[in-house]
Amino acid sequence: MKISQEEKDRNKQQMIDAATTLIAEQGFAKVSLRDISKKAGMSQASAYKYFQSKENIVFAFFEQIQEQCHEQLLQINDFHDFCLEEQLQCLIETQMTLLEPYRVFLNEIHHSTMTLQIFQTMTGMQPAREKMCAMIDDLYGGAIDAGEIPQQRHHALIVRLFWDYLFLIILYWLRDNSAHYTNTTQLIEKSLLVITAILRSQLLDKSTDLINFVIREHVFSLFDSLTPAQTPIKNKRRFMEKSNVKKR
Amino acid sequence: MSKKDDATSLPNHPLSRGKIIAKTITRLGTQYAGHRVKRVLGQSNIQQDRKKMATTTFEGLSQLKGIALKFAQLLSMEKELLPVEFQEELAQAHYQAPTLNRAIVRKAIQNEFGATPEQIFMQFDTQAFAAASLGQVHQATLHSGEKVAVKIQYPGIERSVQTDLRIIETMILPWMKNTIVSHLFHEMKNMMQEELDYQHELAQTQSFAKLIPFQVVKIPKVYPDYCGHTIITTSLLQGHHLDAFLARSPSQATINRIAQRLYNTVMYCCFHLRKFHADPNPGNYMFWDNGDIGILDFGCIKRFDTQQADTLIQMWNAVHTGDFAQIKQAYADFGYANSHLQSKEDFHRYFDAHYEQLIAPFDQWMSEPLQDETFDLKKHPHFCNRGSQLFRNAMANPKFKIFNASLMYFDRTWIGLFRIFEKMGAEIKVRNPAYFQNQQILKEIEDEM
Known part of the structure; x- marks a missing residue:
């Protein structure tokens, strides 16, 4: 029986909802794909068509958060008038707001054998990461076009670093007990000020230039001093001739 | 100002707040030292140096927001006491915090x-x-x-x-x-x-x-x-704040009408409703060309209890007639006696010894506008500065030991109100506060408004 894309999406959503609820209740290790499919009201076989493992559901969850974040940022009328710090802070805060209902779930994942950091770096996370990077790339490119920050040589690297930055913030946020997570908001604000200041001053480009210079000029010349001087060596025996001598 | 500069939130951590205070003080200290050195060397430009110090002070204060911003606002209320360069910087606290x-x-x-x-x-x-x-x-x-x-x-x-x-x-x-x-x-x-x-x-x-x-x-x-x-x-409310309103050069009649309405309203609140808007910051009032007034920001409200408003009126009348016994009784009724001077005898002894020197000048200043039918601020130059100075002299004197919060807030409101009238150059019909308690005359005021 062929099912429509709409139905597929609905089934996927049911699996994600079931997984986040069950994992929040019982912990990541104790929940199996079978439990999840049961909770979602599907047979294990059809559940398997969507997700081959529970890790995959977590990947899909993060991908969905990125899509929702994208949607929400589009709703802000004057978002293009915000400066880069404000835009980035809005993006991160929106992610936090979207993640808030899943705080217990995220805590459970983080405390399982697979910590959030491991999840973050897994290849399955690629689609979610690409989606976030696309947003960052757009904001970042927009700021460069508007002359807000200068062109950077390590454009792609900087964009990707934001993915790690997001997880850093999530980890801090999971431990933040202040009202309305004010401490996280402040961490985001202060750290983004530092990040944008680095981008403005092209510190990253300049420091790689500096490292380049140090390596070329100093480390390589240090190698020169390690090169042994050409001193006369006593005559050696010929190659492969020692054993031959014995044989004779 | 670049967008980056606006994007500062509150320094919350006690250490970081302490740091901003310390930084401001250090910067002020160096600037002041520099100013002294230049003065000795005869190259001082007092105005420029003061301007720099004022900017530093304001920057420090506004970074802290919170109490410091409040303090900056209070200072700008008493701003005529400060050098003119400080006035300009601090006046920004009304409308332009980061x-x-x-x-x-x-x-x-x-x-x-x-x-x-x-x-x-x-x-x-x-x-x-x-x-x-x-x-x-x-x-x-x-x-x-x-x-x-x-x-x-x-x-x-x-x-x-x-x-x-x-x-x-x-x-x-x-x-x-x-x-x-x-x-x-x-x-x-x-x-x-x-x-x-x-x-x-x-x-x-x-x-x-x-x-x-x-x-x-x-x-x-x-x-x-x-x-x-x-x-x-x-x-x-889409009226004009004081400065913007005065910049539209309204007629003297409009100014007087507006000032009268403001006076009537504030007195009505104090003596009829017995609770008043105790933040007489000019930013909290709005004015319209047709003479309407608007009041904003009711965060800072102070009350008189049933006795206090009456006692204040009696006190004013006593100051007017110079009845010392009545003044003393009024102060005792105000609850001053309880704050520091434990026994009745202590209070009497203290009051007899210090009233004339400490409190009387301010009391006389307070009741000055009530002496005639009308009071024209244009004919009393520096009226408010004189009041602030007397108020501060009394408060700063170590011998000044009596304190009543409601009365202090009322004094502040009175000074703030007259500061607005002074800036407008208004002439007002200063009705005795007792009128605002009399229902019949109140009807008259309502008709007049």
């Missing part, structure tokens, strides 16, 4: 209502148009089409106010036990706590709107569905 980052404004709304500004308002301007006490004000449009002003409290300000209070309490107060400063501090602490809760302001605004009967006095309408503890939404 604004919040727009992402944080959104977050503050989401924290309070659990929804984004787009979901709550038809239109919301993320750029603030005015600074308010402990917050900033944004323009927005409700889905019903009504234009509103949304006042958002600086997120985290409650904590930084508590930190400031704790720093003062543990580091400064121990040296000031049983002085006016410690009383002032406790008063300020209570006031700050009330001002931090916008629900309190909501209730007060509604109550004043109901109680003030004058048609020409506009009080913003509150929208309780759009209010919380840190956000208050009111209708947008």
Whole structure:
């Protein structure tokens, strides 16, 4: 029986909802794909068509958060008038707001054998990461076009670093007990000020230039001093001739 | 100013707040030292140096927001006492505190209502148009089409106010036990706590709107569905603030009419309603060309209990007639006797010894406008400076031991009110406060408004 894309999406959503609820209740290790499919009201076989493992559901969850974040940022009328710090802070805060209902779930994942950091770096996370990077790339490119920050040589690297930055913030946020997570908001604000200041001053480009210079000029010349001087060596025996001598 | 500069939130941590204070003091110190050296060398440009110091002070204060911003506002209220360069810088505290980052404004709304500004308002301007006490004000449009002003409290300000209070309490107060400063501090602490809760302001605004009967006095309408503890939404009054209003060069008749209305309204509140708007910052009043006035920001409200308003009137009359026994009785009734001087005898002895020198000059100043039918501020140059100076002299004197919070706030309101009249150059019919308690004459005032 062929099912429509709409139905597929609905089934996927049911699996994600079931997984986040069950994992929040019982912990990541104790929940199996079978439990999840049961909770979602599907047979294990059809559940398997969507997700081959529970890790995959977590990947899909993060991908969905990125899509929702994208949607929400589009709703802000004057978002293009915000400066880069404000835009980035809005993006991160929106992610936090979207993640808030899943705080217990995220805590459970983080405390399982697979910590959030491991999840973050897994290849399955690629689609979610690409989606976030696309947003960052757009904001970042927009700021460069508007002359807000200068062109950077390590454009792609900087964009990707934001993915790690997001997880850093999530980890801090999971431990933040202040009202309305004010401490996280402040961490985001202060750290983004530092990040944008680095981008403005092209510190990253300049420091790689500096490292380049140090390596070329100093480390390589240090190698020169390690090169042994050409001193006369006593005559050696010929190659492969020692054993031959014995044989004779 | 670059956008980056606006994007500063509150330094919350006690250490970071301490650091800003220390940095400001250090910078001021070096500037002052430089100024002294230059003076010795004969190259001093006093005005330029002062300007620099004023900028440094204001920068430091506004970075802290919280109590410091409040303090800056208080200073600018008493600004004629300061050098002119300081006046200019500090006057900015009324309207131009550094604004919040727009992402944080959104977050503050989401924290309070659990929804984004787009979901709550038809239109919301993320750029603030005015600074308010402990917050900033944004323009927005409700889905019903009504234009509103949304006042958002600086997120985290409650904590930084508590930190400031704790720093003062543990580091400064121990040296000031049983002085006016410690009383002032406790008063300020209570006031700050009330001002931090916008629900309190909501209730007060509604109550004043109901109680003030004058048609020409506009009080913003509150929208309780759009209010919380840190956000208050009111209708947008589109009048002019004092400076902008005076810049439109209104006629003397309009000025006098407006000043009279303001005087009547404030006196009506004090002596008829027995509660008054105790933040006479000019930014809290609005004026229209047709003579209407508007009152904003009901965060700082002070009450007289049933006795106090009457006692104050008696005191004024006694000052007018020079009846010392009556003045003393009034002060005793005010509850002054209880604050420091334990026994009745102590109070009498203290009062007999110090009244003439300490308090009488200020009392006389207070009742000066009431001596004639009308009072023309143009004919009394530096009237308010004289009052502030006398007020400060009394408060700063170590022998000054009596304190009453309601009376202090009333004095402040009186000075603030006359400061506005002075700036306008108004002539007002100064009715004795007792009139505002008399129902019949009150009818006359209502007709006059």
